[in-house]
Amino acid sequence: xxxxxxxxxxxxxxxxxxxxxxxxxxxxxxxxxxxxxxxxxxxxxxxxxxxxxxxxxxxxxxxxxxxxxxxxxxxxxxxxxxxxxxxxxxxxxxxxxxxxxxxxxxxxxxxxxxxxxxxxxxxxxxxxxxxxxxxxxxxxxxxxxxxxxxxxxxxxxxxxxxxxxxxxxxxxxxxxxxxxxxxxxxxxxxxxxxxxxxxxxxxxxxxxxxxxxxxxxxxxxxxxxxxxxxxxxxxxxxxxxxxxxxxxxxxxxxxxxxxxxxxxxxxxxxxxxxxxxxxxxxxxxxxxxxxxxxxxxxxxxxxxxxxxxxxxxxxxxxxxxxxxxxxxxxxxxxxxxxxxxxxxxxxxxxxxxxxxxxxxxxxxxxxxxxxxxxxxxxxxxxxxxxxxxxxxxxxxxxxxxxxxxxxxxxxxxxxxxxxxxxxxxxxxxxxxxxxxxxxxxxxxxxxxxxxxxxxxxxxxxxxxxxxxxxxxxxxxxxxxxxxxxxxxxxxxxxxxxxxxxxxxxxxx
Amino acid sequence: xxxxxxxxxxxxxxxxxxxxxxxxxxxxxxxxxxxxxxxxxxxxxxxxxxxxxxxxxxxxxxxxxxxxxxxxxxxxxxxxxxxxxxxxxxxxxxxxxxxxxxxxxxxxxxxxxxxxxxxxxxxxxxxxxxxxxxxxxxxxxxxxxxxxxxxxxxxxxxxxxxxxxxxxxxxxxxxxxxxxxxxxxxxxxxxxxxxxxxxxxxxxxxxxxxxxxxxxxxxxxxxxxxxxxxxxxxxxxxxxxxxxxxxxxxxxxxxxxxxxxxxxxxxxxxxxxxxxxxxxxxxxxxxxxxxxxxxxxxxxxxxxxxxxxxxxxxxxxxxxxxxxxxxxxxxxxxxxxxxxxxxxxxxxxxxxxxxxxxxxxxxxxxxxxxxxxxxxxxxxxxxxxxxxxxxxxxxxxxxxxxxxxxxxxxxxxxxxxxxxxxxxxxxxxxxxxxxxxxxxxxxxx
Numbered sequence: 001x002x003x004x005x006x007x008x009x010x011x012x013x014x015x016x017x018x019x020x021x022x023x024x025x026x027x028x029x030x031x032x033x034x035x036x037x038x039x040x041x042x043x044x045x046x047x048x049x050x051x052x053x054x055x056x057x058x059x060x061x062x063x064x065x066x067x068x069x070x071x072x073x074x075x076x077x078x079x080x081x082x083x084x085x086x087x088x089x090x091x092x093x094x095x096x097x098x099x100x101x102x103x104x105x106x107x108x109x110x111x112x113x114x115x116x117x118x119x120x121x122x123x124x125x126x127x128x129x130x131x132x133x134x135x136x137x138x139x140x141x142x143x144x145x146x147x148x149x150x151x152x153x154x155x156x157x158x159x160x161x162x163x164x165x166x167x168x169x170x171x172x173x174x175x176x177x178x179x180x181x182x183x184x185x186x187x188x189x190x191x192x193x194x195x196x197x198x199x200x201x202x203x204x205x206x207x208x209x210x211x212x213x214x215x216x217x218x219x220x221x222x223x224x225x226x227x228x229x230x231x232x233x234x235x236x237x238x239x240x241x242x243x244x245x246x247x248x249x250x251x252x253x254x255x256x257x258x259x260x261x262x263x264x265x266x267x268x269x270x271x272x273x274x275x276x277x278x279x280x281x282x283x284x285x286x287x288x289x290x291x292x293x294x295x296x297x298x299x300x301x302x303x304x305x306x307x308x309x310x311x312x313x314x315x316x317x318x319x320x321x322x323x324x325x326x327x328x329x330x331x332x333x334x335x336x337x338x339x340x341x342x343x344x345x346x347x348x349x350x351x352x353x354x355x356x357x358x359x360x361x362x363x364x365x366x367x368x369x370x371x372x373x374x375x376x377x378x379x380x381x382x383x384x385x386x387x388x389x390x391x392x393x394x395x396x397x398x399x400x401x402x403x404x405x406x407x408x409x410x411x412x413x414x415x416x417x418x419x420x421x422x423x424x425x426x427x428x429x430x431x432x433x434x435x436x437x438x439x440x441x442x443x444x445x446x447x448x449x450x451x452x453x454x455x456x457x458x459x460x461x462x463x464x465x466x467x468x469x470x471x472x473x474x475x476x477x478x479x480x481x482x483x484x485x486x487x488x489x490x491x492x493x494x495x496x497x498x499x500x501x502x503x504x505x506x507x508x
Numbered sequence: 509x510x511x512x513x514x515x516x517x518x519x520x521x522x523x524x525x526x527x528x529x530x531x532x533x534x535x536x537x538x539x540x541x542x543x544x545x546x547x548x549x550x551x552x553x554x555x556x557x558x559x560x561x562x563x564x565x566x567x568x569x570x571x572x573x574x575x576x577x578x579x580x581x582x583x584x585x586x587x588x589x590x591x592x593x594x595x596x597x598x599x600x601x602x603x604x605x606x607x608x609x610x611x612x613x614x615x616x617x618x619x620x621x622x623x624x625x626x627x628x629x630x631x632x633x634x635x636x637x638x639x640x641x642x643x644x645x646x647x648x649x650x651x652x653x654x655x656x657x658x659x660x661x662x663x664x665x666x667x668x669x670x671x672x673x674x675x676x677x678x679x680x681x682x683x684x685x686x687x688x689x690x691x692x693x694x695x696x697x698x699x700x701x702x703x704x705x706x707x708x709x710x711x712x713x714x715x716x717x718x719x720x721x722x723x724x725x726x727x728x729x730x731x732x733x734x735x736x737x738x739x740x741x742x743x744x745x746x747x748x749x750x751x752x753x754x755x756x757x758x759x760x761x762x763x764x765x766x767x768x769x770x771x772x773x774x775x776x777x778x779x780x781x782x783x784x785x786x787x788x789x790x791x792x793x794x795x796x797x798x799x800x801x802x803x804x805x806x807x808x809x810x811x812x813x814x815x816x817x818x819x820x821x822x823x824x825x826x827x828x829x830x831x832x833x834x835x836x837x838x839x840x841x842x843x844x845x846x847x848x849x850x851x852x853x854x855x856x857x858x859x860x861x862x863x864x865x866x867x868x869x870x871x872x873x874x875x876x877x878x879x880x881x882x883x884x885x886x887x888x889x890x891x892x893x894x895x896x897x898x899x900x901x902x903x904x905x906x907x908x909x910x911x912x913x914x915x916x917x918x919x920x921x922x923x924x925x926x927x928x929x930x931x932x933x934x935x936x937x938x939x940x941x942x943x944x945x946x947x948x949x950x951x952x953x
Contacts, residue, residue: 037836037845040755042818044845048588049573050581051840053556070535070555071576080554083622087539087550090625092632094547125592154759158836190761190887198761198887250728250953285544286648287686293648374838378551420880420896424686425913427894429883447885449892449953453913475837482838504892504916504953506885 001030003177006072006167013056013077014171020085023059023100025170027334028052028072029375033162034119036128038155043132047124053376055334058084062097064358068376101360101367103174103336111331113180113324115210119161122211126221131159131214134224135187138232146240150194153236158186161211168336176336182206182327182484183213184473187232189239199242201431202417203235206327206473206484235415238432245432245446247505248411256503258410258436258462259495260403265413265430265450267472267487271386272419272426273454274301274308275487276478278344278352279370279381280359289424289454290350295363297350302388302458304348305395310370310386311341313470327473328384328485332369335379339369347391348459354381374481382478385470388458388489397465400492407494410436411503413450418474427451433505448505456500466491509535510661510670513559516579520586521563521665528564530601530664532794532833532842533557533577539624540654541631543682546639548628552621553656558842560794560833561586564601568593573843597821601664602796608671610791612784613657614696617676620655627655630703631680638682638707645714646684649707653680655697662796671792679939682707687909688714688876688897693939695785719900719908721915721952724871732872733917733950734865734901737936737943739875742882744853744941747921750886752804753848754819761887763922764810771808771925774858775946778803779814781829781851787939788852795831795846801854802828805925814848853941858931862945865930867904869947874899874906878917889922892953916953924948 010026017024030052037044054069056077065087069080119127139153161183169175184206191199205228207213215222224232261269276282277290286293290301302308312321312329321341323331332338335357343351353363356371356379371379390396397403404410415431433445470488495501513533521529535557541548561572563586572589574581620627631653638649656677663670678697683689690710692698721727735743756762764770781799782789792798795817803811815823816831832849833841866874877896884891895915899906930947 033843035843039845039847040753040759040761042755042845042847043594044571044847045592045594046571046573046589046843046845047592048585049571049843050585051558051573051575051843053575064549066551068551068553068556070557076555083552083554086623087552090623090628091550092548092628094549095545098549123591124588128592154761192760192887198885200885200887253953254728285650287650375840376553376556417883418880419883425879425894425896427879427896427913429880429893447890449880449883449894449916449918451879451894451913451916477837484838500913502894502914502916502953504918506888506890506892506918507920 001072007175009072009074009077010169012074013081016078016081017058018171021058021060023171025057025168027055027373027379028167030165031162031375033160034124034127035160036131036157038157045128051375055373055376055378056080056084058088059098059100060088063088063091063093064098065091066378096362098358099361100357103367105338106174109176111176111178113208113331115181117211117217119163119181119210127161127211127215128159130222130224131185132157134229135232138229138236142236142240149243151240151243152192154190155236156188156190160184166334168334174336176332178330178332180208180330181210182208183211185214185228189236191239191243193243197243199239201235201239201415203231204473205231207325208327208329241444242432242446245444247446247507253503253505255409256411256497258407258497260410260412261493261495262414263469263488263491264416264472265428266388266489266493268416268419268428269450269457270308270388270489271383271476271485271487272421272428273452273457275310275383275386276421277454278354279383280353280355280363281381283353284359284362295353298455300348300459301345301350301455302348303461305390305392306348306461307343307389307391308345309341309389310344310354310383311339313385313468314341316389316468326385326470326486330384333371334373335367335371337367337369337371339384342368342370354383356381372483374483377481380479380481382483383476383485385486387468387470387487388493389468390464390490395463397463399465403463403465403492403494404436405439407436407439411445412436412441413448416472425451425453446506448503450501450503452501460496460498461493462496463494464490464492513577514663516582517561520583524586524590526563526565528601528665530562530795532560532660532662534658534660534842536656536658537621538654538656539621540652541628543631543635543649543651545649546635548631550624558840560842562846563589564598565590565593569596569598570594571845597818600666602817604662604664604667604671604792604796605798606669608791608798610672611674612695613674613676616697617655617678618657621657627653630700633704634682634707637704638711641708642711645711645716648685649682651682660790662792662794664796667796671796673790677787680706682710684710684714693787693937695787715906715908717908718911720911724900724902726871726952728952730949730951732869733948734869734872734874735946735948736874736876737938737945739877740943740946741853741938741941742878743921743924746882747884747886747889747891748925749850751922752814752850754813754815754823755848757813758819758822766810766812768810769808770810771805772928773808774931775805775808775925775928776856777805778854779850779852780854783852783854783942785937785942786852793829793831794833795827797827797829797831799851800829814850816846816848819848853943855943857933857935857944860930860932862932862934865932865945865947866901866906869901870903872901873910873915874901875917884921889920891921892916892918917950918953919950
């Protein structure tokens, strides 16, 4: 649908709304996607799916009504306005009238992240073929390498590349449009060995880029690029290593003096244990562990040597953002507010929250670009890329070797299959561990669960090493709305064992 | 709506010489109130529709999907789909029997979708009653309540008419301090008192204190566990179901064998997509195969894998009516591939009352939720996750809530089926399952 046509429909809808409401806004989202999935022995391919939905919001006398509409058509939007009038009459007036903080930079209309290799210009058959063949080839090479252990690998692939468009407009004349690509690959390696042991690992590679996020062109089509091949090899290799994995008894776990987390493990820990608590709608609802319902911080949330940020990745020294990378990065949020890097905690203390326009007005703050919706759902406060950076050089070590040198009995925890959060606690699943004895890595440890109390777990960070990575990518499912996110931190982070974290390792 | 979309699909399919097509068209309207302390905020969904298509041409299969069902959008997705036909074991799509049209919508709910004032009043009443009965036991009340009307048509080009279902749903949910919650899910409007007393039920049972495993000397030990139906349902959907799906059998990853005992003798459980109280019930699966009740475990003996049409062909058997579009994460169901999927679990009740089951436990935990159970190892069944919204049992009584982030529970979901030693007489309806409380043992990490 052309932009002029959409503008015409919206003008008409705002005219209908203006007869009754003080304010109305519209979010229109459209996605075109090419997708392939292998499940068991079957491959499912959808060369093209198109989905589009609309979210409309209305304000009058401090009461808000929101409506998800199936089609961007004049009749549908005007019908929604009529429905909204009825709903508004049924709505209760809240204790504090609902307001929306203003949208900054009202003049700028267009925002775009341009792909190098666009899905639209590519033959989906060749793209999907390259992904499936590339992954299959790596699996066969590992089966050869581990032939003596009778290893069989069943790699399940989930790949998609999509072009996204969204338009945000309101009854006061705002009209903003953003276009961008998003490309994603997940390889879930399921391994079965001769001795009957089954293991699995999962790797995800994704970015707000075109096909170049995963592939590079060759004369007759595409092939996996170097980074993609390396990361699949790394994690498929780990699934094979786990065949020899050991478990640790409760007594052994109690001896652990340090945990060393890679950026994936740390990332999901930051996302679940802290990030959700900084979403201002959770704060307002009294569901946050880091602040009370008035936004008053409950205390320190991390060691005084670290900062917690949300938004696009920043240069560790200059703190300048790179808006062209990060699976959760967008240029404007789903209310048209430019996305900012948000400092959630500075030197371990609560500094700010992730706001949508409603919570920003509620707490008397500026909107900071934290409102997102899943295709036509309401715009709630969401993380984008949430990560830890050292606030001081004093905890930065040269490399992993120097970081683990002083550990007498510890464990490296690597990778994640995701996590979950409650008000006070969180749980994160670890894909593989490595036992550290007297400063050296000695054994491979089975998958585990790392859990902790939100407010305390990260107060014991005492070292880190390596560059800042935010490419632990996933889908946050807050409120039933799935949104692409990234998370991470330094390549390696060391946490002193403490009473607020728990480790539980799967059996043999 | 169905006739217009069908005509468009038929026209485009015929133009592209498609031999067979299958379509799943759905449409819903929904209105809900989110509850925050005493505030209620209304939102609605109007005419939200989606279409999932499968096409067969020259013995090969392809998928297409869209939420924009006009002719131009359909032409766009169908022509793209036909550029990538994949080999398939399917020769034809199902021939849907005639007369499979279910309309069991509750008109009281239908009315509330567009005129929700009565819903608001019922939810306001539960909020007031919860605060009154809470008597200072909690600080924060959150929740929601909603009503919806949905229609779904499943049609294949070789059939005379679609299977059709029109149904309604009601749900309400009240959470207190993120320590416990209660939920009510029905296909018909519940009695007003059921809604009004929902939050007060939670407030009444909420203990003032919480406890860690070390308070009971359970750290690192095996202990008695009563699994709440919610927890049992999530174990099934996240781990156990993977071993029931024919796809796992065909790829050699299922641990189950039909006719073998894989669960305790007290476990009899069926998959029933037609059960009258399930919101997602329907006359057929999403391939047009008639819905049926499949016993999965009979007194612990595993009876059947769940098949869709294609896995049935591959395994030389018949579909069990489990061909559904099962989405992952950000995917919507209309864009998901068809694969074997459990429709709705119904477990036979046991012979012990829940209060007597709890009375039998000296030290243990009643698990309502395991945080992050979706991350369990689906291949081996192993999990280690933290208890959430759970209750500590001491000397046969629920004495405290489980301190968040401190109860790391370790076990194996497949092994757990074998160690269930008691099943309650009471069952709980989650909207897509009807399950009892069961007693077993797990390790506390």
